[in-house]
Amino acid sequence: MDTGLAGQRAFVSGSTQGIGNAIARGLLREGAEVIVNGRSEARVAGAVSALRAEHPGSVVTGLAADLADADETARIGERIRDVDILVNNVGLFGVAGFLDVSDEEWATYLDVNLMSGVRLSRAVLPVMLDRGTGRILFISSESGVNVPADMIHYGVSKAGMIALANGLAKLTRGTDVTVNTILGGPTYSEGVAGAVEHVASLQGLDTETVKAAIAAGNTTSLLGRFLEPDEIAHLAVYLASPLASATNGAALRADGGVLTAML
Numbered sequence: 551m552d553t554g555l556a557g558q559r560a561f562v563s564g565s566t567q568g569i570g571n572a573i574a575r576g577l578l579r580e581g582a583e584v585i586v587n588g589r590s591e592a593r594v595a596g597a598v599s600a601l602r603a604e605h606p607g608s609v610v611t612g613l614a615a616d617l618a619d620a621d622e623t624a625r626i627g628e629r630i631r632d633v634d635i636l637v638n639n640v641g642l643f644g645v646a647g648f649l650d651v652s653d654e655e656w657a658t659y660l661d662v663n664l665m666s667g668v669r670l671s672r673a674v675l676p677v678m679l680d681r682g683t684g685r686i687l688f689i690s691s692e693s694g695v696n697v698p699a700d701m702i703h704y705g706v707s708k709a710g711m712i713a714l715a716n717g718l719a720k721l722t723r724g725t726d727v728t729v730n731t732i733l734g735g736p737t738y739s740e741g742v743a744g745a746v747e748h749v750a751s752l753q754g755l756d757t758e759t760v761k762a763a764i765a766a767g768n769t770t771s772l773l774g775r776f777l778e779p780d781e782i783a784h785l786a787v788y789l790a791s792p793l794a795s796a797t798n799g800a801a802l803r804a805d806g807g808v809l810t811a812m813l
Contacts, residue, residue, distance in 0.1 A: 554792040556581030561630040561674075563587045563617055563666060564640025566597040568739035569689060572779035573637055574601060574610070576787040583609035585630060587640070589616045617666035618658055627673025635790045636674045638667035638711070639689040643704060643741065651703045663707035664714065671718060675727075684727040685790045688715045689782065692733045692805040712801050719799030728798040730789050735805030736768060738776035772807025 560577050564570040566588035574584045578601060586601065588594045594612035601610045613629060615622040617640050630636070641663045646655075671686055678684025693701060694708030712731050719729040736742075738761070750760040765775045785804045788794055803809060 551793075553580045553787065555787070555790065558582045558634040558790075559585070559632070560635035560637065560790065561585040561587065561613075561626075561633045561670075562637040562639055563670065565637075566590075566593045568741060569734065569737060569779045569782045570637070570639040571597060572783035573639060573689075573786045575604065576780070576783040577635070577790065578605045578608045578610060580787060580791070581608075582635070582790075584611075585633070586610065586612045587617070587626070588612075588614060590614060617670075618661045620661070620665070620669065623666055623669040624673075627670050630670070631673050631677050633674055634678075634683070635685045635687070636670055637687045637689065637786060637790070638670060640666055641689070641707075643701075645700050646703065647700065648702045656703055659703050659707045660710070663704070664710040667711060667714060671714075671729075675718065675721065678727045679722065679725060682725045682727070685794075686715070686718065686727070686729040687786060687789055688712070688729075688731040689786070690715075690731045690733055690801070692735050692803070692808045695733060695801075695809055715801070716799050722798060726795060728789075728794065730794070730797055730799070731801040732782060732785055732789070733801055733803045733805050733809070734782045735771070735773075735777050735803075735808045736765070737779055737782060739779055742776070768808060770808050770810050775806070777804065777806050 560582050562570050562574045565574045565586040577584050586597050591614045594614045598612040615626045617623050688711045690711040691708040693705040694712050697705030715729050715731040746761050747757050750757040782804050
């Protein structure tokens with residue numbers, strides 16, 4: 551199937567590893583030109599090198615920036631104003647009791663998970679609207695719909711992403727610009743894998759045993775396992791493509807059936 555992505559330019563925030571990196575790889579496979587992003591120049595350079603090796607002849611570059619910082623995000627926004635595709639993927643994740651999360655930590659979560667998308671979308675949307683085409687995609691979470699009691703700060707930031715995307719989509723009326731959200735489920739990214747390995751080490755258990763036990767504890771999951779980053783990326787690539795022209799203002803699930811409501 552021809553996705554029509556050949557030659558399209560995409561920026562994927564937080565894409566040196568995990569879901570963002572999987573999305574970058576998926577877009578490159580379809581012939582898009584991709585700009586990857588991370589906080590560290592070294593990590594960005596490493597990701598660019600790996601992607602070039604995996605996809606010889608592809609056009610992949612990198613921009614390092616801490617997207618928790620408004621000024622750095624604005625600087626990146628100026629450099630990506632004319633992209634065809636913006637994937638707002640960067641995010642912080644952590645388990646913490648509501649009473650244990652300080653105002654400063656709340657602000658950091660909101661800056662990274664929500665305001666980075668506000669700032670980057672503010673940079674690219676006017677150009678997309680003038681051109682009449684473009685794609686903005688937010689990688690949110692099922693936790694933005696069913697907010698976990700032990701990750702309220704995270705869930706609220708992800709709920710904000712869903713609301714932001716829905717509002718931005720209303721600004722695209724009459725154009726071929728779309729703004730959509732993916733509600734991802736529990737995904738076995740590098741960060742999650744590291745946490746599982748740490749728990750397994752502390753408990754003296756095999757990593758796969760701990761991984762399976764954690765997945766089994768999610769009683770509403772229809773998959774009964776962690777998702778892989780590529781399973782989120784497949785949907786992202788579709789939504790970034792011209793094939794998804796009739797999908798706008800939507801929050802689509804790639805959650806493994808974790809959410810139980812029909813809508």
